[in-house]
Amino acid sequence: MTEPLLLTPGPTPIQPDAQAALHKPMLGHMDPQVFELNARIQRNLRRMYGAAEGAFTALAAGTGSLGMEAGFANLLEPGDEIVVCTNGEFGERMAEMSERYGARVTRIYAEPGRAVDLEEVRAALASEPKLVAVVHGETSTGVINPAPEIARAAFGRTLVTVDAVTTAGMMEFCMDEWGVDYAYTGSQKCLSAPPGVAPIAVSARALEAVRARKTPVSLWYCDFEGMQAYWDRRQYHHTVPVQLHYALDAALQAALDEGLEARARRTITLNAAVAEALLPLGFSHFVENPRDRLPTVLALRLPAGLEDAPLRAALRERGISITGGLGATAGKIWRLGLMGEAARPEHYRRLFRELAVLLG
Numbered sequence: 077m078t079e080p081l082l083l084t085p086g087p088t089p090i091q092p093d094a095q096a097a098l099h100k101p102m103l104g105h106m107d108p109q110v111f112e113l114n115a116r117i118q119r120n121l122r123r124m125y126g127a128a129e130g131a132f133t134a135l136a137a138g139t140g141s142l143g144m145e146a147g148f149a150n151l152l153e154p155g156d157e158i159v160v161c162t163n164g165e166f167g168e169r170m171a172e173m174s175e176r177y178g179a180r181v182t183r184i185y186a187e188p189g190r191a192v193d194l195e196e197v198r199a200a201l202a203s204e205p206k207l208v209a210v211v212h213g214e215t216s217t218g219v220i221n222p223a224p225e226i227a228r229a230a231f232g233r234t235l236v237t238v239d240a241v242t243t244a245g246m247m248e249f250c251m252d253e254w255g256v257d258y259a260y261t262g263s264q265k266c267l268s269a270p271p272g273v274a275p276i277a278v279s280a281r282a283l284e285a286v287r288a289r290k291t292p293v294s295l296w297y298c299d300f301e302g303m304q305a306y307w308d309r310r311q312y313h314h315t316v317p318v319q320l321h322y323a324l325d326a327a328l329q330a331a332l333d334e335g336l337e338a339r340a341r342r343t344i345t346l347n348a349a350v351a352e353a354l355l356p357l358g359f360s361h362f363v364e365n366p367r368d369r370l371p372t373v374l375a376l377r378l379p380a381g382l383e384d385a386p387l388r389a390a391l392r393e394r395g396i397s398i399t400g401g402l403g404a405t406a407g408k409i410w411r412l413g414l415m416g417e418a419a420r421p422e423h424y425r426r427l428f429r430e431l432a433v434l435l436g
């Protein structure tokens with residue numbers, strides 16, 4: 077039996093050191109050794125995000141969506157204005173969450189498969205909203221949005237949240253240099269750790285904004301001040317998933333040892349090679365403008381006459397998981413994951429071999 081292979085846009089195949097770390101013995105969440113582990117995670121997250129010394133980094137005990145929700149829960153109060161860039165599922169999820177926290181939401185739309193227009197965002201920022209939010213890599217369509225430019229345009233007037241779920245740890249991410257105030261990801265994406273913790277980074281400006289709130293944060297579990305009590309002051313807040321901390325720590329250390337630039341090169345090179353191998357079979361790019369293509373998620377239209385569900389089911393029988401489209405693109409595209417451990421040439425060679433057998 078060959079090992080099952082995840083070539084999906086998350087979760088990714090688990091990193092070997094992270095897999096081994098899951099076997100470590102249980103320790104209490106208030107154990108001095110766990111606090112040392114947490115401090116290393118915080119330091120290494122600062123490196124991964126390119127965050128300033130004064131930024132607060134931590135793991136929220138949930139998946140990427142909890143990272144997303146924590147940002148809106150802390151940075152928005154009822155009636156606040158927010159501009160949300162929406163060109164896919166996850167941008168829309170951000171807008172919906174902001175509405176649930178009582179914010180007045182202005183959506184900047186772009187069609188699926190296109191990046192949001194920087195000039196439209198700039199125009200919306202003229203009214204100086206409290207927050208602007210953008211998904212850096214829109215997983216649902218394989219599009220990269222101009223997050224650094226948006227952050228620079230908002231700097232000093234409007235706080236900036238960037239969803240870094242498909243970018244941080246694999247692509248360049250410079251939180252401090254770009255002027256990002258809140259960033260989050262999920263452990264199972266670019267770092268290839270098990271799902272269940274969301275690495276977050278909060279700028280000093282954002283922490284100041286939380287302290288200036290008129291109302292308490294409705295999401296008690298991820299109130300940044302409560303999280304800081306545990307992570308920075310070593311006081312009990314809630315029981316953290318220690319095994320997942322061990323695994324994340326190991327995967328993060330491995331990513332930093334490999335080097336963030338080397339990881340970006342790895343995904344960019346493999347993305348081009350996979351496209352080059354599949355385009356002659358009749359696949360075509362879903363994202364038309366090369367500038368808008370996300371290196372970590374390759375979105376390809378299926379060749380005419382090729383049926384999505386039976387082919388993916390046959391690949392699954394042979395141990396390979398591939399993800400199709402979401403919503404309007406279901407049945408029409410494949411989304412190939414090139415994050416973390418998925419971005420290995422040998423994995424894609426295995427896919428090509430199986431496809432050759434199935435397509436004859």
Ligand code: PLP
Nearest residue numbers: 139140141166213215239241262
């Ligand atoms: N944001 C983006 C860009 C994502 O791709 C995902 C998940 O695929 C999420 C948020 C939500 O993360 P999770 O499924 O870990 O809750």
